[in-house]
Amino acid sequence: MEDKLRNIQKNILANEWATLYRVDYDYKFENGDWRTLSRESYDRGNGTGILLYNKSKKTVILTKQFRMPAYVNTPADGMSIEVCAGALDKDEAPEVCIIREAEEEVGYKIESAKKVLECYTSPGAVTEKMFLFIAEYDDSMKINDGGGLEIENEEIEVLELPFDKAMEMMHNFEIIDAKTIMLLQYAEINKLIPA
Ligand SMILES: Nc1nc2c(ncn2[C@@H]2O[C@H](COP(=O)(O)OP(=O)(O)O[C@H]3O[C@H](CO)[C@@H](O)[C@H](O)[C@@H]3O)[C@@H](O)[C@H]2O)c(=O)[nH]1
Numbered sequence: 001m002e003d004k005l006r007n008i009q010k011n012i013l014a015n016e017w018a019t020l021y022r023v024d025y026d027y028k029f030e031n032g033d034w035r036t037l038s039r040e041s042y043d044r045g046n047g048t049g050i051l052l053y054n055k056s057k058k059t060v061i062l063t064k065q066f067r068m069p070a071y072v073n074t075p076a077d078g079m080s081i082e083v084c085a086g087a088l089d090k091d092e093a094p095e096v097c098i099i100r101e102a103e104e105e106v107g108y109k110i111e112s113a114k115k116v117l118e119c120y121t122s123p124g125a126v127t128e129k130m131f132l133f134i135a136e137y138d139d140s141m142k143i144n145d146g147g148g149l150e151i152e153n154e155e156i157e158v159l160e161l162p163f164d165k166a167m168e169m170m171h172n173f174e175i176i177d178a179k180t181i182m183l184l185q186y187a188e189i190n191k192l193i194p195a
């Protein structure tokens with residue numbers, strides 16, 4: 001990209017929970033013109049998500065929690081149904097993060113998780129890259145009620161749903177979280193759960 005970008009300057013506009021930058025830069029268009037442009041970029045680190053599934057019960061584990069940005073967009077969307085997910089702690093590997101989140105949020109102790117997708121959630125505005133995993137679960141792996149960390153003010157309802165029901169909720173627009181849709185569709189395409 002060096003021949004297309006010059007004079008990149010990052011300016012902090014807000015720096016409370018996460019950091020909002022304004023990045024000024026010179027960009028070379030295909031016709032050879034250089035223009036000075038500016039883009040805002042919200043940096044809250046990278047994240048992980050996981051679809052826990054059980055082949056014999058034909059179920060998946062999802063979560064339900066209040067999400068303020070979704071409420072700000074559309075109040076009816078405030079309670080969001082999502083796969084278990086979490087932000088990476090500093091220097092934490094994605095697989096370590098998602099195993100920790102599975103225990104904290106939904107109460108399952110999984111030994112390992114398989115990464116199946118990587119994605120930017122909103123690359124025009126947010127720096128976050130997501131690492132998406134799958135893992136099988138069974139009742140013997142349930143070691144606590146989940147619910148999230150009280151110290152972080154999390155209140156997470158754990159849902160164990162038939163896979164077919166989760167797919168129906170996606171088609172009815174009750175599940176509208178992107179990482180969750182991606183993982184449910186991955187499960188369907190790859191026939192993780194037998195018909
Ligand atoms: N005070 C404060 N706390 C915040 C803020 N934003 C998030 N938090 C808190 O930070 C914690 C983050 O919890 P995680 O489980 O690590 O992250 P997550 O919010 O579930 O993030 C997951 O979903 C996001 C939305 O799809 C993803 O963006 C993210 O990558 C990850 O997958 C929660 O306790 C949340 O309330 C904020 O602006 N202010």
Ligand SMILES: [Mg+2]
Nearest residue numbers: 085086087105
């Ligand atoms: Mg979370």
